[in-house]
Amino acid sequence: MSKKLYTWLISSMAVLLVFFANSGVGPNSVFALYEPDIPESLKK
C-alpha cells in the first residue's frame, strides 16, 4: 500500500512539474524577473 502511495506521489509530482514547465513554454510570461533557459525537448 505504501509503495503504491509513494509511486502515486512521485508520478503526481512529475505531472505537476511538466505542467509548470509547459506554462513556461507557452505565450504567457514568467511572473519573476528571471526567465530560465527552455530545454531543447520543449522547444520542439
Place this chain on the structure above:
Amino acid sequence: MIKRLSLRLARALGRQLPASEGEIEVYAYGLEIFLGTAVKLLLIVVISLFLGIFWPSLLVVLAFAGFRIPGGGVHLSTYSRCLFIGLTFILALAVLAASLPADTGVLKSMLLLVALLAVCTIIVWVPAGTDKKRVTDPGDIRRQKIKTGLFFLLWFAACSLFIHRGQSTYALALISGAAGGLFLVTPWGYRFFSSLDKMLNGKEVSA
C-alpha cells in the same frame, strides 16, 4: 543556485520514476519556475508582514503579475538579480502606496494616466518577448492582447471601487503595481533593465 538545486532534485525524481535525460530536463525546468516563483512570493509575504504592508504588497503583486504574465516584458539574466531587484521593486511600490497620502482627485488622475499607458501598451507592445522566448504566431498575439485587455478591465473596475470607497492605499497599490508591470513591457523598461544588467555584468567581471 536555484538552477543547480532544481537539476539535483529533478535527477533524484528521475531515478525514482525512472525517466529519460530529456524528461529530467523538463522536470528541472518546471522546478526552476516553481521554486523561483515560490521563493520570491514567500520572501515578499515575510518581508511585507514584517514591514506591516502585507495587503498593499499583495495588491501590488496582483496588479504587477496580472499585466506581466499575459503581457510579457523584460527579464534579467540571473536569478539572484531577479530576486533582489524584483523584491526591491515590488516592496518599494508597496511602501509608496502605504505611505503616500493621496486624495481622490490625485488618485483619479493617476488611474487615468496608468489606464492610458495600459491601453497604449496593450495595443502596441503586448506580447513583449525576450531572446529566449518570442510570441510570433498572430493568433497567440491576439489572444495575449485579449487576456491583457480583460485583466485591464478587471483592474480598472477594482481601482475605481477602491477610490469610490475611499480606500486610497489599496487603490494606489493597484495603480503602482500596474504601472510597474506595464513599464517592464515598454521599450523604456527593456532599456532600463538591460542597462542595469549590463552594469552588473561589468561589476561581476571586474570583481
